[in-house]
Amino acid sequence: MGKTESLMHVREIWDNQNLTVFDKASDISAEYYTANLELASTAAYIGATPSELDALLSLSELDDDVLKKVSESNPPITTWMILASASDDEILAAVEELKDASQKRLTDNLESVEERLYTVMVQVAGPTPEQSLASIPCDVLLAMSKRAKDYKALSEKEINFLSSAGNYRRAGKILTNKQVKWVKDILSRLADAEVIKHNGIDSDQAMCDAALDALGR
């Protein structure tokens, strides 16, 4: 089968409203990869956006049994991308959430099904490093400032920043995006330099573990 025939076949499958997500993902990915098609031109040909087609192709990378469960819940196209990004456990939690999703569609004030799925999956996955760092305990930041000072591993400005960020947290405030970005950069460098590491030998090991956990390391 030539590329033109493959493109026509892909469009036929994409437009078929009676196929399940499982069938669409399996059949289109088989055709797409066999014919060595290109994303942007294929998407344009079938009347989809590149992201829409990419979402379906990404779903096809899931294990068959997981994809079947996803398919049975008939997820809207706007959930495909986030489902395809998730782990099996996160997907299964999302599928459970999808079972009663039809009664809770988006209004101005209610959460959309996409938001709810994302929330459920993040709960299973745990928070992102940025989310964890925004609410990192003040004691952890102060301990990291002390370590950096002991190791002479950071500039004085950075050491002082960690202390001030710790005091900011002590006041109960969540770190701003800019603060989180800097904290993440600093702690990452301390981790790279092994100033903070798991299974260390110091009395502040719990603080080191907390900092590394927040970084997702």
Added chain:
Amino acid sequence: MGKRTVKNYPSPRLMQTIGATNQSPSEAIGELVANCFDARIGENKLDILIDLCDEKIVVSDDGKGMTDEILERAVCIAEDMSQFIERGENAKGHFGMGFKTSCSTLGKFYEIFTRPIGSDIEYHVSFDINDYSQRPSGADAWDVVIEDGPQTNNGPLNGRDHGTAFVIKSLSDKDIRASAVVAYLGEAFKGHIETGDSITVANDTGSYPAIPKVRAFIPGSKVPIDVACGPDNSLHIKGWVALDKQTHNDGLYGFNIYRHGQLVDSWNRDWFKSHLMTSRIFGEVEMDFLDATFYKQGLQQSEYWKVALKYMHEFLLPIVRASRSISRGGNINSPVEKKKIISALQSDYDIADAGPTDDNSESSSDDREKPESTGRSINNKVKTLIKEDVLILADGTRIPITLVEMTSNGHVNAPFDYIYNDAVDDEPMLQVVVYTDHPIFQGKDSQNTIRILATADAIFRVLIDRHGIDSHEAFNIKNQWILKRLESKDVD
């Protein structure tokens, strides 16, 4: 007119003020460790233990210990110990201030226990800084009491036939990070450790040997240094310099300078212009001809140093040039360019190609950054998902919008795109997808502005592609939505 002589006794408060240094605990302990090396017996290897347990610091060695006469000199302020010990000019201690300064930095009370080799006597001296602070000035204000007695089995030298132990109590920092001490001593006494001396740090969790750190350099970039300069080429500089695989904006680059095997200056960058482009340069040199200040932090600006500075500035020009070239325009990620630069460097220094895997320099075979995670998880790809303002068309059609920020990993060659749910059975839903790994976002910080622009773009396209609306009308609707959006929420 007349004149008289005033007795000039330094105030005993000096014992307290000499402790007001900027030494870190690790550096102060390092100074005590340096003294241990001056007590080496012949060419015997030393076993040095730093015990941080029980809210005190004990630094002990199995050196030759101090005789009564040596100890008398050692406890005096500013006595040049190199005049009295076997190692003479090669001694690390010259100024007679090291252990007093360091002990006073570490704590308010310290003791010396010493067992001279070939003797069954143990000497003991203690210094109470608070006591010194209260002593009146005078000829006897600096008196030190040296006790002697038979060796006991319950002191800090227990288990050692000879040697010296410093014990510091009433610590200034009661929570010293043993790992920082281990790391510092591994660097500071690298040469000694590599030739068989042993330095161990113990705390409540166990005992840990000080081990020099292994660094990752660009293969083939390591240049040996073995040069002589100055009068009659008497100033010998020996070591190496190499290019780190990464640039440093943390200041941790330059030269570690050693004198008689002890680190006397870290990250020295006097020999080349300090800049991000030159921040790959890392080296170690032994410069035994240098003087060191009594606390061995920072080099004295001696004539010898000035001669070495001029010489090393010239010597390093090729590797400085290589560091700049390799840091420019993505050359670090181009095997071809990198090979050219390293070949030129090797030619400049007339050294052979070290091959693809340089000595102790490689931890992995490529220069790519480590992936954040190899496992699939929502957090690895999706950064956030939020609800945007709903779009209401003139005919009353409501189009709710969500925006997802995620990585594309190169699949979709666009900074943003959309996914639209127009299934018959469903309410329409527009999902804006922002691909945060697109080059347009590198170095940008106006997240809110980007979200608005991406949403506006998706609105524009969906109106045309899916609703058949004329592009001019779609353009107006999009712009009106942007204005409304700007009124409803602040932009960064």
